[in-house]
Amino acid sequence: MDKQQQPGIIVKAIYQHKCSFERKQGYKGPITSNFAFRYGYKILDDGCGMAELTLSAKGISKDTQVAVYESEITFIGVFSCLEGAKNMSVEDFLANNAPALLMPYIRESLSGLSAKAGLPAVYLPPINIMALMSQQALEKKEEPTVTKTKKSSKLASE
Numbered sequence: 001m002d003k004q005q006q007p008g009i010i011v012k013a014i015y016q017h018k019c020s021f022e023r024k025q026g027y028k029g030p031i032t033s034n035f036a037f038r039y040g041y042k043i044l045d046d047g048c049g050m051a052e053l054t055l056s057a058k059g060i061s062k063d064t065q066v067a068v069y070e071s072e073i074t075f076i077g078v079f080s081c082l083e084g085a086k087n088m089s090v091e092d093f094l095a096n097n098a099p100a101l102l103m104p105y106i107r108e109s110l111s112g113l114s115a116k117a118g119l120p121a122v123y124l125p126p127i128n129i130m131a132l133m134s135q136q137a138l139e140k141k142e143e144p145t146v147t148k149t150k151k152s153s154k155l156a157s158e
Helices: 090-096 098-116 128-140
Strands: 009-023 031-043 051-060 068-079 151-158
Touching: 009 098, 031 068, 031 090, 031 098, 031 128, 051 090, 051 098, 068 090, 090 098, 098 128
Parallel strands: none
Antiparallel strands: 009 068, 031 051, 031 151, 051 068
């Protein structure tokens, strides 16, 4: 890839695939949130690529150590090469860039759902999702290469 050029990839669609948010009874005081991510991608029959990023989140009351909420949110992105401007393969894009494009959608969904549930809005902190997944692979003593299989990573926030 020529790093002086754009990747030549277009976004065909980004949509929310799954969404659940359950507020538990007995919310009291500040919340500590734990986040886990799963990511997978594949090349479709038409040559487009599909990326799937899932966030699992759980909030615990700092005062009572009781579960306050549980949530799972999945967004899917569909990407293809821009005809005549290809500078990066769809597979390389899916492996290295797509998760970062899906993160803002997941972040907005989680904050909106938590606020609508009458809780303080849960803000997913800015993170480097690819570095986080690589870090988890290292913690498991795996090779931190990108594969087509699903990966997961965890992050805690207060």
